[in-house]
């Protein structure tokens with residue numbers, strides 16, 4: 206079939222127009238007035254990404270103008286919640302810039318709710334401020350649209366291009382128009398990836414008729430990792446999956462209910478199980494149990510133990526806090542701004558949260574880098590406060606030359622959320638401008654043969670279907686191809702059962718992980734034979750490898766944990782050596798496996814002792830360094 210190929214040249218190419226991508230577009234225009242900045246988005250930036258529907262709170266705001274918090278406080282918080290596992294230089298960098306981002310959002314028209322008593326932004330919690338956020342994404346997208354030279358909506362980027370002569374240098378990307386099938390080749394001097402995190406890697410609790418109902422956006426197909434990993438970019442903490450406690454079935458957020466409305470949680474018998482389990486948790490993880498609020502993963506752990514002990518369901522006592530009209534409004538608005546589905550689920554199940562307690566449950570795991578978790582690319586840190594071995598020239602540049610990232614793409618810095626992801630996009634944008642200017646006329650060269658090969662790969666599923674459809678034996682069963690949906694469901698089942706999904710109480714073992722790697726390699730072989738009926742299915746076909754690539758890495762990273770330095774992939778080594786600074790593996794995924802947790806905590810202690818620098822000490826010295834740097838400025 207004749208297909209048109211379009212070529213687009215730019216100085217900076219931004220892949221993904223979510224919060225990270227929009228921040229990158231805005232800031233690269235600010236510093237690079239004369240540069241050609243191109244933004245490519247698979248949906249439409251007006252309403253794309255995890256904030257498409259809106260939000261009711263900005264979860265990362267210091268309030269430095271009122272002396273509410275300082276960046277150092279935020280580093281302490283993020284480190285505590287992740288039990289030592291954060292890149293403090295990256296977290297600090299976002300914290301010191303995020304307030305200015307939020308102030309711009311307000312200037313651009315985002316309604317931020319004020320506390321009538323103080324005139325300050327109304328806080329939901331220590332770090333969260335409340336917004337009327339239904340139009341949050343269009344407001345932010347407008348700034349990006351005005352900044353970018355060109356915005357290409359409805360182009361799904363499938364692969365990154367490398368320089369013909371220098372294999373560790375980025376040269377652009379390819380993709381296709383999801384509406385008309387045109388093939389696009391984007392040639393660029395620098396690329397910033399902001400393509401969002403990974404839902405649907407693990408089997409979701411809602412399957413069949415409920416498919417698509419997940420906590421993180423169902424269209425977050427792990428492109429950030431699926432695009433980066435094949436380039437050889439070093440990744441970190443790909444084993445650090447996030448599991449959220451949410452209202453059952455609708456994934457309604459619980460933050461406002463906990464923090465603002467002060468609802469409490471019990472087991473079915475009405476017992477405050479978290480307090481009852483404190484001593485047991487403290488015996489396992491020591492001082493981390495005493496952090497306030499207790500790290501998310503430890504709270505999840507006690508919930509899971511309670512359910513396993515047959516004491517579920519777990520209830521949030523919504524009925525006890527909705528005692529005024531104002532509180533009722535807060536409760537409902539929290540859903541209407543960002544998870545309207547929860548209201549619909551409750552209505553369909555005859556649940557009125559005013560009359561009865563509401564069930565909580567843990568979600569399926571996700572892989573992402575901007576929430577209370579840190580999966581993603583290993584990136585260069587800010588030159589004024591990152592340790593020497595954590596920086597190589599340009600802030601937020603990955604280990605691939607000219608390839609930058611923001612938001613879910615960048616690992617090691619948790620708790621960015623929406624404003625922090627935009628801020629990280631700004632940091633990456635500024636650094637990418639510096640990189641392009643330093644490169645002068647030394648532009649990368651794309652490889653025509655590689656482009657031809659990638660074009661064939663992208664459209665092969667359509668060809669597979671055209672030929673294989675004649676052999677369909679029953680319904681969708683075909684001997685020579687699998688559909689994207691069949692491939693996805695096979696991946697989800699495998700990850701759930703072997704790599705610690707919800708059906709296994711998030712626990713896995715070395716033999717299970719080894720088997721998962723075998724099954725994943727067979728699945729990859731079958732992906733050569735995906736058949737797509739139409740362009741719409743073709744958009745899901747490349748997302749399957751995009752999902753599978755980080756799945757394999759997640760499994761392999763987990764598998765290196767017990768021995769710490771097994772495996773040969775350099776990203777393993779990075780993960781493990783990074784972990785020596787604060788080696789506690791993912792308690793979310795290990796919750797329930799006491800001996801494994803205990804052994805890993807002891808590994809962490811040994812590791813820290815041998816380096817003579819336990820994570821808390823590292824953190825303190827970091828904060829001292831950062832404070833000194835600030836004083837010098």
Ligand SMILES: Cc1cc2nc3c(=O)[nH]c(=O)nc-3n(C[C@H](O)[C@H](O)[C@H](O)COP(=O)(O)OP(=O)(O)OC[C@H]3O[C@@H](n4cnc5c(N)ncnc54)[C@H](O)[C@@H]3O)c2cc1C
Nearest residue numbers: 221223224225247253254255264362401428612613622623
């Ligand atoms: C349910 C939910 C609740 C949340 N609650 C809050 C909250 O209360 N407060 C808060 O501050 N934050 C909240 N967040 C977090 C916040 O939304 C994310 O941290 C932030 O959006 C991450 O930014 P990002 O740029 O990495 O990803 P995204 O904003 O998701 O952007 C990724 C973009 O890349 C595009 N894309 C993906 N793949 C491709 C491809 N292959 N080619 C082209 N384009 C592609 C996507 O369409 C999307 O536009 C919430 C998120 C969710 C899902």
